[in-house]
Amino acid sequence: MIDFWLSAGLLLLVALAFLLIPVLRGRKAQAEEDRTALNVTLYQERLRELEAQREAGTLTDEQAQAGRDEAARELLADTEGTQRQVGVGVLGGKIPLFSAILVPLLGCALYLHWGAIEEVEQVRSFVQQPKSIEEMTARLEASLKENPDSAEGWYFLGRTYMAQERASDAARAFERAVALAGRQPELLGQWAQALYFGGNKQWTEQLQGLTDEALRADPEDATSLGLLGIAAYEDGRFAEAIGFWERLVAVLPEQDPSRQAIQGGIDRARSQVNPDAAAAAPQAPTAEAATTEGQLTVQVYLAPALKDKVQPGDSVFVFARAASGPPMPLAVKRLTVADLPAEVSLSDSDAMMPQLKLSGFDQVQLVARISRKGDATAGEWVGNSAPLASSTREAQQLVIDTAEVKGQ
Known part of the structure; x- marks a missing residue:
């Protein structure tokens, strides 16, 4: 932030220059005025001395007149090139000085109240690539402290928590995203998934309600289909797991690497439904074997x-x-x-x-x-x-x- 404060300081100096330069010029003019007044006073004293010497008989009328002419020429020489400044009084000098002190203080106060120094620092930090997922998490958390109404921020924070296996924290983040962005299928599926893994894989009515709502809005929501398949498989409902996973495979892009893993899960579920048929049928590649190429x-x-x-x-x-x-x-x-x-x-x-x-x-x-x-x-x-x-x-x-x- 050094460059920011340097720029602000330079602008402040420019503003102060508009206030202080007239004051300095006024002081110079005042000094010239004071010097002129002094010269006039000395001229008047010289005239009084000459008049006293003429009356005392020390000087003749011609000598006294010559002295007065000489004093007048000296006064003109001393005051030549100066202009009398009018209007630079005590009030005219104090107002700019007071303003010069007030402007920086008022500017800082107004910026602290309406400025965006936190946003500037935040943008500068986000320009740099995070070195770890922990640093990315810290950045998202700091961003949401400043802008807690960002649904997108809560969504990405939830995804980051899931990558760190912090499912309970992710569930709270997704819940906040749903409250801000509405009950979108993708958000509902992510919320349900975080609740499931954060609750030791225990299926609840809340999870069923979230996945049902997500699939009503979007029957191809991948997160909800995958979660329902996992929950059914863990509960021994292998036929249901096959159904959910087959629907999921059908909506995934051909190049999606997770297709092979899901197909492996389908094959394992089928072997549980009908072990004899699975033993007699050619073995499909497992998820581990299918992903070897990658x-x-x-x-x-x-x-x-x-x-x-x-x-x-x-x-x-x-x-x-x-x-x-x-x-x-x-x-x-x-x-x-x-x-x-x-x-x-x-x-x-x-x-x-x-x-x-x-x-x-x-x-x-x-x-x-x-x-x-x-x-x-x-x-x-x-x-x-x-x-x-x-x-x-x-x-x-x-x-x-x-x-x-x-x-x-």
């Missing part, structure tokens, strides 16, 4: 030199981030040092945020970080790979061997 396989190792410097319980975060793009991880897996060496797979299903997926970036970088505090954004030791294509099929080896540099 995965990166990473083999993570710990450098031998670090074995005595880490503890078995230290967290290990293995993630992929865009080689050129937002710094937030696209897919993350969490291990411990005791699990190393280990092989992990990163795919779109491991995305921290739904809109940031591996498949959306051509080049990615693999990172493995050891953090004793369990912080995915900072740790003690790290291993990085060179940029590689997100469609790479070969297993990549990643060795944790470098001391963490702050801000890496």
Whole structure:
């Protein structure tokens, strides 16, 4: 904000110049006027002296007249080029000075009351890409404190909470979004989903009412169909789960990577409905196998030199981030040092945020970080790979061997 206050200060100086320059000019004119008055007084005294000397007989009439003429010439020389200023009195000098003091104070007071310094700081902060999902969450929370009536802000905050597995907080955010934006199907579905996972997957009349209302308004609401399928499957109502998921698959785009996972769930539900038929029928690819093409396989190792410097319980975060793009991880897996060496797979299903997926970036970088505090954004030791294509099929080896540099 330094540039903002510098600009404001320069504008203030310009405003003060309009007030103070006339005052300074008036003082100069006053000084000239005072000097002229002094010269006139000295001239009059000189005339009185000459007259006294003439009466005393010291000077003749001609000498006295010559003295008076000389004094008059000196007075004219001293006052030549000066102009008498009228109207710059005590009142004319005090008003500009008082205004010069009042303008900055009044300007600051008015800006603090009607200004938008918080909005300026907020816009400047949002220009920079967040370095982690936690930073994004903090920004959204700060934004909503200043603008609590933003339905869009509450919606995105709820989605961010869900990505952090904070379902109860997400439910409150979606409830607020519904109150502001109205009972839109997408919002109702997201609210119901957050309530379901925040309530230990217990189905309630409230959840049924929300999903029913959402599907009445939009029979193809993906969130509600997916949630109803999950709830039916968890409750052992496999035929209902198949029905909901088949409706969901029918409305998803062909290129949507979640189609394969949902199809795998349908196949598992069918095997529960009719185990004999499922055993006899050709096995459809599972969700895990179907998404292999969209995965990166990473083999993570710990450098031998670090074995005595880490503890078995230290967290290990293995993630992929865009080689050129937002710094937030696209897919993350969490291990411990005791699990190393280990092989992990990163795919779109491991995305921290739904809109940031591996498949959306051509080049990615693999990172493995050891953090004793369990912080995915900072740790003690790290291993990085060179940029590689997100469609790479070969297993990549990643060795944790470098001391963490702050801000890496």
